Amino acid sequence: MVTKLTPKELAKKEERLAPGHRLCAGCGAAIVVRQMLAAIDEPVVLANATGCLEVATTIYPYSSWRVPWIHNAFENAASTMSGVEAAYRSMVRQGKLEEKDVKFIAYGGDGGTYDIGIQALSGAVERGHQFLYVCYDNGAYMNTGIQRSSATPFGAHTTTSPAGKVIPGKQQFRKDLTKVMAAHDIPYVAQAAPSKWRDLMQKTRKAVNCGGPAFMNVLASCNRGWRHETDETIEVTQLAVDSCFWPLYEVENGEWSLTYKPRKKVPVKKWLERQGRFSHLFRDENRHMIDEMQEEVDRRWEKLLERCGEG
Amino acid sequence: MSKFEALTGNAAVSNAMRQINPDVVAAYPITPQTDTVQTFSEFVADGLVDTEFVTVESEHSAMSACVGASAAGARVMTATSANGLALMWEIIYIAASNRCPIVMSLVNRALSAPINIHCDHSDVMGMRDSGWIILMSENGQEAYDNIIQAIRIGEHPDVLLPVAVCQDGFITSHSLERVELFEDGEVQDFVGTHEPQWPLLDVEDPKTYGPLDFYDYYYEHKRQQVEAMEKAHGVIREVTQEFNDRFGREYGLFEAYRMDDAEVAVIAANSTAGTAKTAVDNLRDQGLKAGLLKLRVFRPFPGQELAEALRGVSAVAVMDRAISFGSMDNAGPLFSEVVSALTLNDVHVPIADYVYGLGGRDIRPGEIENVYQEAFQMAENGKVERRVRYLGVRE
Amino acid sequence: MTEMKGWKEIPIGGMILDAGNSEAYNTGDWRAFRPVPGEAECTNCMLCWLNCPDSSILVDAENEEMTGFDLKHCKGCGICAAVCPVNAGVIRRAEGEVEKDDPRLCIRMVEEGKFQEVGNE
Structure with a gap:
């Protein structure tokens, strides 16, 4: 029987991520992983790209994973999982292994996914491996100390796009990786956030049962990089959603649909002002950047509405 | 069958x-x-x-x-x-x-x-x-x-x-x-x-x-x-x-080809060993006691066995199809391995390195025969004229 | 697992065969604030459990009850208190500011210094 997606029912299941890991207090990635793994009743096998989630959960001789888990390197979670999944299919087909409806999931941060791992990811989904790749997007290379990635929002201060006297933070808008993955025409692509946990969990279930490669881009706040209080993780994440900086949608067999539409679209400024990484944008000489960001968010949101037949 | x-x-x-x-x-x-x-x-x-x-x-x-x-x-x-x-x-x-x-x-x-x-x-x-x-x-x-x-x-x-x-x-x-x-x-x-x-x-x-x-x-x-x-x-x-x-094979860590009474030995790996065998046969026909050690296992390096097989020869030439740039005398990597194997096993013999065949440059039996001739000279003089040579390169 | 083992005593390849053994590692001492049950009654909605990054909300599965906090591992981030709907109700109804350690809340975040050291188990 499939577990009902209610916290009461889910809380009865065995915890797959053991406590004692060393992710920072209030880490969004840990919440994402816990919610997703709770949504899956079947056995799972995980691969993890190098990054916060990987290092903090497996500091030898300790591991927080109560499920099979492999880390290989930074850029190859998808290709490592290709091998694991191919081994599974091969050995099941040959009768060397019992078929157990195992769900294969690869986790990578935005650095390991948008940037250094994009080739391996693109290749793996093109080959049709039956696995879910999850990018926990915290918008920078947090593990090495908050360097900009192609997922870093416009204007954000990072340690390699510092808010200086001449250049006020990151000068480029973020890459829209979810759309890039949708362009692969794989069975399932979605964007989600842990502040809408039921949506995240439903998408997770669809993704692991879609019968082919699936990709999910999940916003995971990093309070060290975003600069907010540790208890604000969920609230700040939801502001990203409600401002339409991070729309929740899915692309199922080529069909685009919004899974959440804010009742009232919140100005991006409301999301920005909650995070120290954008504080320099509120100086008089930089305020125009907030407008530019609003324009870009609006443009992308309108486009998305159109694609989802809501335009 | x-x-x-x-x-x-x-x-x-x-x-x-x-x-x-x-x-x-x-x-x-x-x-x-x-x-x-x-x-x-x-x-x-x-x-x-x-x-x-x-x-x-x-x-x-x-x-x-x-x-x-x-x-x-x-x-x-x-x-x-x-x-x-x-x-x-x-x-x-x-x-x-x-x-x-x-x-x-x-x-x-x-x-x-x-x-x-x-x-x-x-x-x-x-x-x-x-x-x-x-x-x-x-x-x-x-x-x-x-x-x-x-x-x-x-x-x-x-x-x-x-x-x-x-x-x-x-x-x-x-x-x-x-x-x-x-x-x-x-x-x-x-x-x-x-x-x-x-x-x-x-x-x-x-x-x-x-x-x-x-x-x-x-x-x-x-x-x-x-x-x-x-x-x-x-x-x-x-x-x-x-x-x-x-x-029905006779593999070992390496192959000792006509090494029993050899005075000088060449060490080579892969296809060049085949070419070297022709050179050895030609020299043997001329009454020269040439032998070959063909490396099969490179890692783990069979240093001790290799040294034992070379104990008794009067000169050694190593054929290296690569350069270890910046190593001592810019020799090939195999040379360094063989030299340390010999030294650490107390086999003291004149030894020279022959870098060859880079980028697919052909190596012929005649060239390897020249290597042997130089090895015989080393054996005779008891010293090494030039430690590393780049065979076949145009000056 | 505090004793340092020699190379002959550990699995090869860096493998960890004792899955989930990080439970033995104490992260509770990172905490600056401690979650403490307050006066407002818990409804056992389990949203704190669902949003805890540290798997540190204790649950009695059989009785469907939230029974407390795993203080050996809880890092004191305060997300449980932030997502608690009972807390939200208390704050909504209150006149004026409600501090995070207000006794009227369901989950209070109280400065760790005001408690005895939890200590390593």
């Missing part, structure tokens, strides 16, 4: 792979290895193997997928050359460190730049400290034989290390030769089934592969790899002996 077929070195390896029937092969095309996986993919397409063939988008992903599949519990093989191996670089170390007994056919080719598709050993020499077992093959037959043995060596519970089996790009990979193929059943029987001890896919007993390992335990894990290499030494001997008995 075995049968003889006219096969290229690449096709010989493809056939060994077909007979081994690995669970997973992940590979990417690169000259001169391409034929190997191309032929193998035909076996897959025709249903002659049970293999899941992962047609990755790069060599980096090839080795990454191999590590994943091997950890999962599968028997895994791949093939590559030169730049492909270079792109695998990061994961080459991880494969060895994670103790994945992957078997790789490495068709030796010169590393860029300038880009060059022909043979030298700069690719394999780069991986010599990576923790892989490395076997060298004179011809397609040896590549075939070595690949079969590599499965047993790598998967041995005392070893659990990846194995690279080398042959020379184009020179043997693309040359047709008469290759003895054993019966499929015989090969299957020899390699046996793969019994992974800690398969990742055992969902009932979850394991963590590839954790973050600090100064408190990283060193201990490296020490374990040393132990595995030490053990590999004996395991290679055992597996080789069993193979010899079963298939």
